[in-house]
Amino acid sequence: MSNLVKLIAVDLDGTLLNEENRISKKNLEAIEFAQANGVEVVIATGRAHFDVQTIFKETGLNPWIIGANGATIHQPNGELFHSVAINQQDAFHILNWLEQEEYYYEIFSNQSIFSPQNGRELLAIEMDRVKSANPEVSMEQLREAAEKQYSQSGFSFISSCKELIGNDVDVYNILAFSFEKEKLQKGKEQFKDMKDVTLVTSAKHNFELEHKMASKGIALEILAKKLEIKLADTAAVGDSFNDLSMLRIAGRSAAMGNAPQEIKNSCQGVTLTNIDDGVAHFIYSLLK
Structure with a gap:
């Protein structure tokens, strides 16, 4: 069974990256091993693609990158293959509210992460x-x-999201961040019923908004189709709620040892933690 895996989708934060936000030597070797065996290793993250490219600069690897929680897919050569932006009216509705309520926020677009000066x-x-x-x-x-x-x-x-109005800025993902539980809760309540927008969380202090047709799962499906790989022949590993869509759709799935119980319950297996090279452990378990 295991040698059928042709594509492995790997989350970054809390998954491939260790506590120092680096890719360990063991994880890197495992990815190279998979690639040497003809397996496509894809990074699937809430981060912006240009941020991921910076992380990978030293490694010599140029993977496909599913970025902004699935709102973008970039080819190994860095070219954009697919993207789904939030409708501009929705984006400004969200951003105006976040500004009024004095949230720290980040807007993921093609070239930049826009963030308020006073954030x-x-x-x-x-x-x-x-x-x-x-x-x-x-x-x-x-x-x-x-x-x-x-x-x-x-x-x-x-200075304000109003600066972006009328500029051709594609808004792929809006991340709101707060250390105050009630404030986070209030934001989630505010946006949870928006018709064309999905809300996910990727860490304790945030929630993220993107177009409802943008998720890691949808992006994995699109990419597998492009690479002519059946979903049954894909695998995915992650640690957070923004990973659920891909963990549920992949042929094989593993939660990180450091993932919340709810994520572990949604997966076929649990690998080691991100401090113990859980990604390498998962890759070898699939390919050996």
Whole structure:
């Protein structure tokens, strides 16, 4: 059975990347092993494709990249193969609300991640508020979570989303981030019933919005078709709720050892954690 796998879709954060946000030597070797055996290894992430390219720059690998939670698919040579943007009216409706409510947000577009100039200030204020309400909170963990957001490549800072109106900016994904539980909850409530927009979460402090025809699962299906690979011959591994659509549709699926129980329950198997090279473990289990 296992040698039928022809395509493996791999999430990045919490999956392929370790706690230092790097791809370990073991994971890299496993990907090379898969490729040497004629298996297409595809990166499927909420990140922007240009950010993924930066992460892979040192590795010598140029995989297909499903980016922005499935809103974009880029070819190994970097060219855009497929994309689904949020309708502009929907995008501005969302962004205006996020600005009014003083959220830190990121807009994933073709060339940049647009973020408000005062966004980092807003998060610093939130951290202080959370800390004073909850003295036992680890400030270091909050700072690490914020730093991880800021470490992406391709930021452009804007004073308001109104700057983008009338410019031909494709909005693939809108990420809202907050350290305040109630604030996150309020945002999810606000947008959960939008007709053409899907809401997913990829980490503890965020929710993400994209067109309802954009998901990692839909993108995996489109790419498998393009590469003439049956879905039964695909595999996927991930750790979060934005991975569910691809984990459910792939022929073989594994949750990371560090994934929430709900994700583990949705998969055929569970591999090791991202600190223990769980991706390599999964790849070898499929191919050996």
